[in-house]
Amino acid sequence: MVSAKDISDRLLEDKKDKEIDVAHVEVVDTTQGGCGSMFVVTIVSDTFDRMLPLKRHRLVHSVLKKEIEGIHAITLSLFSVAEYQAKFPSWTPASAKQDNKQAPEASNDSNGSSK
Amino acid sequence: MFRSGLNNAVLRSVTQRSLLMSSRGAGLAPAHRYLAARFITDRAKAMIDDTISQNDLVVFMKGTPDEPMCGFSRAVIQVLQMHGVDEIAGVNCLQDPEIREGIKEYTDWPTIPQVYVKGEFIGGCDVMVQMHQSGELHELLVKEGILKADAEAEVTDKEQ
Numbered sequence: 090m091v092s093a094k095d096i097s098d099r100l101l102e103d104k105k106d107k108e109i110d111v112a113h114v115e116v117v118d119t120t121q122g123g124c125g126s127m128f129v130v131t132i133v134s135d136t137f138d139r140m141l142p143l144k145r146h147r148l149v150h151s152v153l154k155k156e157i158e159g160i161h162a163i164t165l166s167l168f169s170v171a172e173y174q175a176k177f178p179s180w181t182p183a184s185a186k187q188d189n190k191q192a193p194e195a196s197n198d199s200n201g202s203s204k
Numbered sequence: 205m206f207r208s209g210l211n212n213a214v215l216r217s218v219t220q221r222s223l224l225m226s227s228r229g230a231g232l233a234p235a236h237r238y239l240a241a242r243f244i245t246d247r248a249k250a251m252i253d254d255t256i257s258q259n260d261l262v263v264f265m266k267g268t269p270d271e272p273m274c275g276f277s278r279a280v281i282q283v284l285q286m287h288g289v290d291e292i293a294g295v296n297c298l299q300d301p302e303i304r305e306g307i308k309e310y311t312d313w314p315t316i317p318q319v320y321v322k323g324e325f326i327g328g329c330d331v332m333v334q335m336h337q338s339g340e341l342h343e344l345l346v347k348e349g350i351l352k353a354d355a356e357a358e359v360t361d362k363e364q
Binding site: 124142143146147150154157158162163164165166 | 330
C-alpha cells in the first residue's frame with residue numbers, strides 16, 4: 090500500500106540524484122474509498138524551469154514509476170521556483186526545505202481527507 | 205542456414221515495426237515508442253492507431269463523453285466542451301481491458317484519460333486543465349482546426 094510518505098520520500102530521495110532538484114514537495118492523500126488510493130502531489134523545482142507541462146509530467150512519472158503502479162490516481166501540480174513564488178509571494182525555497190525536514194508527510198494540508 | 209534465415213525474418217519484422225512506429229506522431233522519440241509498444245496486443249495497437257488517425261480529437265477515457273465514469277475523465281470532457289468542442293470521439297477503456305492497459309504502453313503514460321489531437325498525444329487530465337487555464341488549449345484547438353474560425357477572434361486579438 091503506497092502512502093503519501095512513500096511518494097514524498099521518493100521525491101526527496103531523488104533530490105540527491107538531481108533528476109528533479111526538489112525545492113518543495115507536498116503530498117496529500119485524497120483517497121475516498123471505492124476506486125483505490127488517490128494523491129495530489131505538488132512539486133516545486135527549478136528542474137521544471139522552461140520545461141513544457143507534458144515533459145514535466147513525464148519526468149515525475151519516471152521518478153514515481155513504482156509508486157504510480159500501486160495507486161489508482163495521481164494529480165500533479167508542477168511549478169518552477171519562480172512560478173510558485175509568483176503564486177505564493179510569501180513562500181521562499183529556504184523555508185520550504187526546513188518544512189520538509191520537520192513534516193515530510195505534508196499531511197497538515199486541510200484538503201487532505203480520507204482514511 | 206535455416207536458423208539464420210529465421211533470425212533474419214524476425215529481425216526484419218522487428219525493424220519494420222519500429223520504423224512503422226517511428227513514423228507515427230511526433231510526441232515521443234522513436235526508440236521510446238518502440239519500447240513502449242512492445243507488450244501491447246496487436247489488436248489494441250491497431251485499434252488505437254486507427255482511432256487516432258481517423259478522428260481529429262480522441263479521448264481515451266473511463267465511460268463515454270455523455271456518461272463519464274471517473275472524475276478525471278469527466279473533467280477532460282468538461283474542459284473540451286467549455287471550449288466549444290462538440291465532436292469528441294471517446295474510447296471507453298472500461299469496456300476493453302486490452303485498450304485500458306494498451307493505451308498506457310502506447311503513450312508511455314501511466315493514467316487514463318489521455319487526449320490525442322490529430323494523432324498526437326496532448327496530455328492527461330492535469331495537463332489539459334493546465335493548458336485550459338493558460339490559454340494554450342484554445343490556441344491548440346484553433347490551430348488544429350478543431351474549433352471553427354469564429355471562435356478564433358479572441359486568440360488572434362491577443363497575439364496581435
